[in-house]
Amino acid sequence: MNKFQKIIFLFCLSFISSNVFSQDDEFPGGSPYTIFGIGDLKYNTSLRTNAMGVQGIGLLGNYVNNMNPAANIFLDYTKFSVTADYGLLKSTNDISELKVSExxxxxxxxxxxxxxxxxxxxxxxxxxxxxxxxxxxxxxxxDGQSFNKIYSGKGSLTSVSLGMSYIVFKAIGLAAEYNYAFGNIKDESRVVFNNPLITNTRIRSENDLRGSFFKAGAVLFAENITSDKNLKNLTLGFSFHSKASLTSSVDAIYSSSVGEDTVRFERGTFEIPYQLGFGISNKFSDRYVVAADLIIQNWANFREFGISDPTYGTSYRAGLGFEIQPSKDDRKSMWEKLTYRFGGYYDKAYYEVLGNSITRFGISAGIEIPISELNSIDFNVNYSTRGKTDFGLVKDQSINFGIGLNFGEIWFIKRRIE
Structure with a gap:
C-alpha cells in the first residue's frame, strides 16, 4: 500500500465515527488492518491442520497438505478435499464497533x-x-459544508498449484511445486456531501495481479531409521516458498463535477518476499499426535512498484496442536470412531501501526467424522483476537466455523490386502 493510503488509515483511526462501519453491497467492509500490503495472509492448509492450529509442515498423514507438498508422501489413496468457512468479525475502537459476517x-x-x-x-x-x-x-x-470521506477496499490473491513428492534414502521425502498466483484488488475513496447541490467526488482503482512462485519441501521421518518405539513416528519438516514477482496493472476512474475519466497506469510489480517454515510432529501410542511449526517471512523486502515501506518487517506464525485418532478396537462406539483435534497459534503481522506491532492469538478445535472407509467430513471452530483499542488502534475478534468434505478413490494403486 502507498504512503497516501497509510496516512489516511492512521488519520481515520483517530477520528473514527459511527459511519465507519456502514456497509454496502460492493464494499461490505471488514478489518481495517487489511488495508496494508496484500491484505490478510490466509493460513489455510487443510481442515485437519486448521483445527490443530498448525500448518502441518512436519505433519504426515492421509490428507492433502498445500503448505509443505513433501508432507503428502504417505497419502494412501487419491483424495479430493474441498473446504469452506463462515466467519463472524467484530472490530472495535474507543468509539465505534463493526460487525461483519462472511x-x-x-x-x-x-x-x-x-x-x-x-x-x-x-x-x-x-x-x-x-x-x-x-x-x-x-x-x-x-467552508460550512459537512461531508463524509469514505475509504473502501476489497479483493484477494489466489494460487493454483501443481506439485510432486518422492521418498529418497527411505527416510527423506522431497517435493517441489509450481504456483500461479492471480487476483484483483479494488480501492475506492469518496467524498459525499450532505448538501445535494454539491457534486460528490470519487476515485476508484482496480489492480490486477499475476505471477508465479515455487514451493519446495522436505520431511525427515524416523520410521525406517530407528527401532525406538518413541521415535519411530517422529517427523521433521521444512518448507520454502520462493519470492513472487507479480505483474501489476492498474485502472483508475476519477469522477467529479466535470465528468468521469478512466486512466490506465503503467505496469509495475509487487514483490512478495520468500517464506521459510519449520515443523515437527510425533505420534504416541498409535493414537496421540502432537505437532508444532513456525513460519517466518521478512516483509522489509516487499516492494510495491519498486517502493519499500519502512513500517514493514518480519512476520511470523507459530502453532501447537494435538490430535486424538480413533482406537483400532473393532468394538469401539460411535464417539470412539471420531478424530478429535485442538490447538492454538500466535502470529505477528508484517506491518506496524503507529509504531505498534499487531499480533494475534487464536485457539481452535475440530472433529473428523468418517462416512465410509475412504470418505469423511471435517468440522472445526476457530476463535482469535488481534490488536487492541489502546493508542487509537482497532481490536479484531473473530470466530470462524469450517467444514471440509473429503472424498477418496483408489486410482493407479492396487488395494492393500490386510
Missing part, C-alpha cells in the same frame, strides 16, 4: 499417489493467499 470456499485440493512405497504423489490445488476487505469513514466540515 462465508467463503477456502480451498480445493487433490492428491494422487502413484506409488505408496516411493511416496510418489502428485498434488493439485486452488487456495487463497490473502484477503482484503475494509471500509473506513471520516466526517468533516469545510
Amino acid at each position: 462465508g467463503n470456499v477456502t480451498g480445493m485440493n487433490i492428491g494422487i499417489p502413484f506409488s505408496r512405497t516411493n511416496g510418489w504423489v502428485m498434488n493439485l490445488g486452488i487456495n487463497p493467499i490473502s484477503l482484503i476487505g475494509y471500509k473506513i469513514s471520516q466526517s468533516g466540515v469545510q
Whole structure:
C-alpha cells in the first residue's frame, strides 16, 4: 500500500465515527488492518491442520497438505478435499464497533499417489493467499459544508498449484511445486456531501495481479531409521516458498463535477518476499499426535512498484496442536470412531501501526467424522483476537466455523490386502 493510503488509515483511526462501519453491497467492509500490503495472509492448509492450529509442515498423514507438498508422501489413496468457512468479525475502537459476517470456499485440493512405497504423489490445488476487505469513514466540515470521506477496499490473491513428492534414502521425502498466483484488488475513496447541490467526488482503482512462485519441501521421518518405539513416528519438516514477482496493472476512474475519466497506469510489480517454515510432529501410542511449526517471512523486502515501506518487517506464525485418532478396537462406539483435534497459534503481522506491532492469538478445535472407509467430513471452530483499542488502534475478534468434505478413490494403486 502507498504512503497516501497509510496516512489516511492512521488519520481515520483517530477520528473514527459511527459511519465507519456502514456497509454496502460492493464494499461490505471488514478489518481495517487489511488495508496494508496484500491484505490478510490466509493460513489455510487443510481442515485437519486448521483445527490443530498448525500448518502441518512436519505433519504426515492421509490428507492433502498445500503448505509443505513433501508432507503428502504417505497419502494412501487419491483424495479430493474441498473446504469452506463462515466467519463472524467484530472490530472495535474507543468509539465505534463493526460487525461483519462472511462465508467463503477456502480451498480445493487433490492428491494422487502413484506409488505408496516411493511416496510418489502428485498434488493439485486452488487456495487463497490473502484477503482484503475494509471500509473506513471520516466526517468533516469545510467552508460550512459537512461531508463524509469514505475509504473502501476489497479483493484477494489466489494460487493454483501443481506439485510432486518422492521418498529418497527411505527416510527423506522431497517435493517441489509450481504456483500461479492471480487476483484483483479494488480501492475506492469518496467524498459525499450532505448538501445535494454539491457534486460528490470519487476515485476508484482496480489492480490486477499475476505471477508465479515455487514451493519446495522436505520431511525427515524416523520410521525406517530407528527401532525406538518413541521415535519411530517422529517427523521433521521444512518448507520454502520462493519470492513472487507479480505483474501489476492498474485502472483508475476519477469522477467529479466535470465528468468521469478512466486512466490506465503503467505496469509495475509487487514483490512478495520468500517464506521459510519449520515443523515437527510425533505420534504416541498409535493414537496421540502432537505437532508444532513456525513460519517466518521478512516483509522489509516487499516492494510495491519498486517502493519499500519502512513500517514493514518480519512476520511470523507459530502453532501447537494435538490430535486424538480413533482406537483400532473393532468394538469401539460411535464417539470412539471420531478424530478429535485442538490447538492454538500466535502470529505477528508484517506491518506496524503507529509504531505498534499487531499480533494475534487464536485457539481452535475440530472433529473428523468418517462416512465410509475412504470418505469423511471435517468440522472445526476457530476463535482469535488481534490488536487492541489502546493508542487509537482497532481490536479484531473473530470466530470462524469450517467444514471440509473429503472424498477418496483408489486410482493407479492396487488395494492393500490386510
